[in-house]
Amino acid sequence: MIIAIDGPAASGKGTLAKRLAAYYGYRHLDTGVMYRAVAHVMLTAGLDLNDEVKAAEIAIRLDTRTFADPALKSQAVGSAASVVSALPKVREALVRFQREFAASPPGAVLDGRDIGTVICPDAEVKIYVVADPRIRAHRRTLEARGRGEAADEDAVLADILARDERDQKRSIAPLKQAPDAYLLDNSHLDIEGGVRAAIDIVEAVRAGRQRV
Ligand code: DC
Numbered sequence: 001m002i003i004a005i006d007g008p009a010a011s012g013k014g015t016l017a018k019r020l021a022a023y024y025g026y027r028h029l030d031t032g033v034m035y036r037a038v039a040h041v042m043l044t045a046g047l048d049l050n051d052e053v054k055a056a057e058i059a060i061r062l063d064t065r066t067f068a069d070p071a072l073k074s075q076a077v078g079s080a081a082s083v084v085s086a087l088p089k090v091r092e093a094l095v096r097f098q099r100e101f102a103a104s105p106p107g108a109v110l111d112g113r114d115i116g117t118v119i120c121p122d123a124e125v126k127i128y129v130v131a132d133p134r135i136r137a138h139r140r141t142l143e144a145r146g147r148g149e150a151a152d153e154d155a156v157l158a159d160i161l162a163r164d165e166r167d168q169k170r171s172i173a174p175l176k177q178a179p180d181a182y183l184l185d186n187s188h189l190d191i192e193g194g195v196r197a198a199i200d201i202v203e204a205v206r207a208g209r210q211r212v
Pocket of ligand 1: 009010031032033035036078081082085086111112113114115163167
């Protein structure tokens with residue numbers, strides 16, 4: 001089974017996807033980390049984030065071992081990832097890896113922006129996670145401070161809103177809810193509550209399919 005988790009920045013979809021994968025014994029791929037890894041190499045090398053040829057070269061040669069680098073989690077890298085992810089050749093370079101990951105047994109949970117719409121349109125379960133932008137900004141600020149980064153909540157909110165707009169308005173694979181995705185608003189849920197709600201969705205879909 002393939003479970004697609006999409007949603008805007010800092011919606012909590014990453015933690016939710018990881019926990020769902022552990023619960024079902026599936027593999028998990030955080031696709032955002034791939035765009036972050038490309039952006040990080042571009043930033044470190046001082047390259048123009050809109051240089052599509054260079055960014056695509058980096059994406060093609062991406063080393064999965066770099067995905068665990070804590071530097072990828074920063075706000076700056078997240079914003080830069082949003083810029084490079086709008087470049088068609090970068091997306092093209094990453095699609096195949098993501099689809100192959102999804103197709104390998106025993107099952108997979110992928111989280112990102114375009115999993116249910118572009119990468120795995122036939123995923124058995126699609127969940128679109130949202131949360132109030134102010135609540136996302138508050139959670140992201142606490143996370144950043146926990147990592148020792150200085151973070152101003154208003155600046156984090158502005159970054160989140162700019163990122164939402166860029167991710168939703170780009171011409172290729174924009175962030176949007178797939179018509180057959182379940183909406184999960186976790187504004188007022190803690191992590192456990194969000195995981196429980198997601199499992200309930202998966203179980204409801206499974207039960208529905210068994211009845212057919
Ligand atoms: O989920 P995240 O914050 O790690 O994602 C960082 C950026 O990467 C996000 O702002 C847009 C881009 N992204 C994307 O375009 N498509 C995906 N499937 C995942 C992330």
